[in-house]
Amino acid sequence: MSEMIEIIVDDKTYRAEEGSLLIDLLIREEIKVPYFCYHESLGADGNCRMCMVEIAGQKRPQIACDTLVKSGMEVNSKSTKIEKVHTDILELELINHPVDCPTCDQAGECSLQDLYMDYGLHDAKVTIVDKVKHDKKVDLGSNVMLDQERCVLCARCTRFTDKITHTHELGIIGRGDEAKVSTMPGRKLDNPYAMNVVDLCPVGALTSKDFRFHQRVWFLQSAESICHGCAKGCNIYIDHNKMKYQDDVIYRFRPRRNDAVNGFYICDEGRLSYKELETNRLESMLYDGVVVDEHEAIAQYKSLLTQYQGRVSVVIDANLYSEEIEAIVAYAERIGAKVFAPLECYNDPSFADDMLKSAQRAANYGAIVKMGLETNMPSDAGLIINFNHPTHFNAEAEIHFSTHKQESNALLLPMAAFSENSGSLINEVGLEQWCEKAVEKNSPAPTVLSWLEKVEG
Amino acid sequence: MSFCFNDANVAKIEALKKRYPSAQALSLPCLWMVQYQEGYISLDAIDVIAEVTDTPAMEIYRVATFYTMFHLEPTTQKRVLVCKTLSCKLCGSDAVLEQLKKHDVLVEHVECLGSCGTAPVMQIDDVNYENLTPTKVDAIVEGLR
Numbered sequence: 001m002s003e004m005i006e007i008i009v010d011d012k013t014y015r016a017e018e019g020s021l022l023i024d025l026l027i028r029e030e031i032k033v034p035y036f037c038y039h040e041s042l043g044a045d046g047n048c049r050m051c052m053v054e055i056a057g058q059k060r061p062q063i064a065c066d067t068l069v070k071s072g073m074e075v076n077s078k079s080t081k082i083e084k085v086h087t088d089i090l091e092l093e094l095i096n097h098p099v100d101c102p103t104c105d106q107a108g109e110c111s112l113q114d115l116y117m118d119y120g121l122h123d124a125k126v127t128i129v130d131k132v133k134h135d136k137k138v139d140l141g142s143n144v145m146l147d148q149e150r151c152v153l154c155a156r157c158t159r160f161t162d163k164i165t166h167t168h169e170l171g172i173i174g175r176g177d178e179a180k181v182s183t184m185p186g187r188k189l190d191n192p193y194a195m196n197v198v199d200l201c202p203v204g205a206l207t208s209k210d211f212r213f214h215q216r217v218w219f220l221q222s223a224e225s226i227c228h229g230c231a232k233g234c235n236i237y238i239d240h241n242k243m244k245y246q247d248d249v250i251y252r253f254r255p256r257r258n259d260a261v262n263g264f265y266i267c268d269e270g271r272l273s274y275k276e277l278e279t280n281r282l283e284s285m286l287y288d289g290v291v292v293d294e295h296e297a298i299a300q301y302k303s304l305l306t307q308y309q310g311r312v313s314v315v316i317d318a319n320l321y322s323e324e325i326e327a328i329v330a331y332a333e334r335i336g337a338k339v340f341a342p343l344e345c346y347n348d349p350s351f352a353d354d355m356l357k358s359a360q361r362a363a364n365y366g367a368i369v370k371m372g373l374e375t376n377m378p379s380d381a382g383l384i385i386n387f388n389h390p391t392h393f394n395a396e397a398e399i400h401f402s403t404h405k406q407e408s409n410a411l412l413l414p415m416a417a418f419s420e421n422s423g424s425l426i427n428e429v430g431l432e433q434w435c436e437k438a439v440e441k442n443s444p445a446p447t448v449l450s451w452l453e454k455v456e457g
Numbered sequence: 458m459s460f461c462f463n464d465a466n467v468a469k470i471e472a473l474k475k476r477y478p479s480a481q482a483l484s485l486p487c488l489w490m491v492q493y494q495e496g497y498i499s500l501d502a503i504d505v506i507a508e509v510t511d512t513p514a515m516e517i518y519r520v521a522t523f524y525t526m527f528h529l530e531p532t533t534q535k536r537v538l539v540c541k542t543l544s545c546k547l548c549g550s551d552a553v554l555e556q557l558k559k560h561d562v563l564v565e566h567v568e569c570l571g572s573c574g575t576a577p578v579m580q581i582d583d584v585n586y587e588n589l590t591p592t593k594v595d596a597i598v599e600g601l602r
């Protein structure tokens with residue numbers, strides 16, 4: 001680490017590492033600086049020119065994203081002169097912009113909109129008919145749609161495929177008015193992390209085919225959670241909304257920055273895994289394929305338990321929260337059942353890569369290992385009580401607490417999915433992370449803890 | 458891949474390689490070689506250049522689209538490159554373009570041809586035709602046959 005030095009920004013003194021980027025300091029200290037092209041994970045590119053600041057001793061304004069801090073540097077980010085510079089550059093950025101915010105999915109989370117409110121508020125000098133026309137609907141592949149007219153050519157998306165995935169599908173082609181983001185003719189954006197470009201794009205040029213036109217972002221509520229796609233434990237936001245007369249549903253997962261785990265990104269499979277939480281859910285209690293009420297279900301549960309007394313095995317899914325696993329283990333002890341948490345079925349080396357994706361496809365893999373639970377398959381059980389484990393086990397009788405529908409004549413009891421409950425997870429490297437409850441369904445399925453109360457009551 | 462550099466170009470590439478610190482520096486020379494060899498630059502050729510220069514194909518494609526002098530489509534017509542930049546525009550390139558419409562040629566608008574002092578300018582087969590007037594345009598194009 002290099003030396004810490006002091007610099008002055010807007011008459012206040014700050015400490016920073018010598019030679020670090022000025023823009024990083026401004027962002028960290030929450031000193032307002034407009035920018036499009038800079039991104040902490042992609043580095044400086046210096047193409048948008050929005051991040052201008054004044055530096056004492058320099059004749060012209062300088063871009064903060066390409067300026068290294070030096071001891072004693074005096075920076076001015078707020079003068080009338082620099083605000084005028086911001087306004088003028090923004091006007092240039094907007095010259096050919098179609099201003100179709102009312103139909104743009106980025107509206108509400110768009111840098112261009114935000115910066116216009118801060119620095120623009122000018123009237124357009126170019127009428128809409130004179131603006132340069134480009135393609136508004138290019139299907140780049142991997143669920144990513146490009147509107148070339150909205151693009152500010154910041155090159156974040158192309159730098160992502162160059163520097164992060166090294167797949168090089170995207171590039172800015174042509175020059176001047178003709179410049180636009182594109183893939184090569186006949187080729188597609190195609191990599192397992194492709195949809196991150198939608199989050200990276202500061203404007204509405206790149207939108208997700210999966211999300212576009214489904215919901216205005218200002219209606220969405222965000223809960224902080226962890227992806228359940230594998231044992232990496234990528235941090236996500238669950239964006240959901242309950243519309244009038246409808247149920248609370250999830251519209252998207254977005255990456256949530258955590259430099260210790262996933263940085264700024266998540267994989268596309270994890271991102272789209274929210275769909276599983278909304279489809280094929282087990283909604284009613286079933287016994288022998290017939291809907292039963294809670295009273296009958298619990299009576300059946302208890303009679304099975306008595307019938308197989310001493311020959312009961314409890315099986316635990318490694319995606320349940322640690323609190324739930326602990327409660328199940330304690331419950332099993334009380335009823336004299338053996339506990340199993342087989343991990344074999346989660347192992348999928350074909351999923352793994354050297355970026356984020358882990359071969360262990362269970363979110364609470366670390367907890368099972370840490371608690372030292374039995375990971376072999378249950379053998380010669382009379383009754384199996386399965387807490388959402390995906391494997392089918394052979395037993396004389398079965399009870400399933402299950403988030404999803406399944407083909408079975410056993411007693412099936414619907415339970416809440418992770419998004420409908422809160423709890424903690426331990427990832428593959430032993431990091432413990434907390435998931436907030438996101439969704440409140442109109443008729444919520446009971447959580448594991450409330451089920452245990454019911455069956456013991 | 459159906460494109461192959463001919464023997465002369467392969468030799469040229471080998472000779473040039475020694476001159477530059479990185480293979481990527483061969484991108485532009487290679488694009489020229491392809492264009493002279495085939496008359497245009499195909500996607501296949503871009504993939505071959507990418508391999509020769511150890512550069513992602515997208516980078517080569519970007520360079521090829523950046524410069525107006527590279528042609529990415531084949532044609533059986535004569536290509537006429539007309540400068541669309543400032544001096545030529547001011548000195549009458551619009552009239553040149555209008556006149557060219559009357560002829561069976563493929564007109565391409567290109568950036569400054571580096572001959573602003575003799576604007577307006579057009580270029581056919583690497584030859585610049587300068588101080589153009591509509592009459593001169595007719596004479597030049599007819600003289601091509």
Ligand code: SF4
Pocket residue numbers: 150151152153154155156157158181200201202203205206
């Ligand atoms: S599509 Fe978005 S991220 Fe890509 S260059 Fe344009 S504005 Fe930037």
Ligand code: SF4
Pocket residue numbers: 227228229230231232233234262266267268269270271356357358
């Ligand atoms: S790498 Fe794993 S935890 Fe991360 S987003 Fe993908 S599936 Fe989810």
Ligand code: FES
Pocket residue numbers: 034035036037038045046047048049050051063064065066
């Ligand atoms: S953020 Fe500095 S030039 Fe774009």
Ligand code: FES
Pocket residue numbers: 540541542543544545546568569570571572573576577578
């Ligand atoms: S402007 Fe036409 S040759 Fe330079």
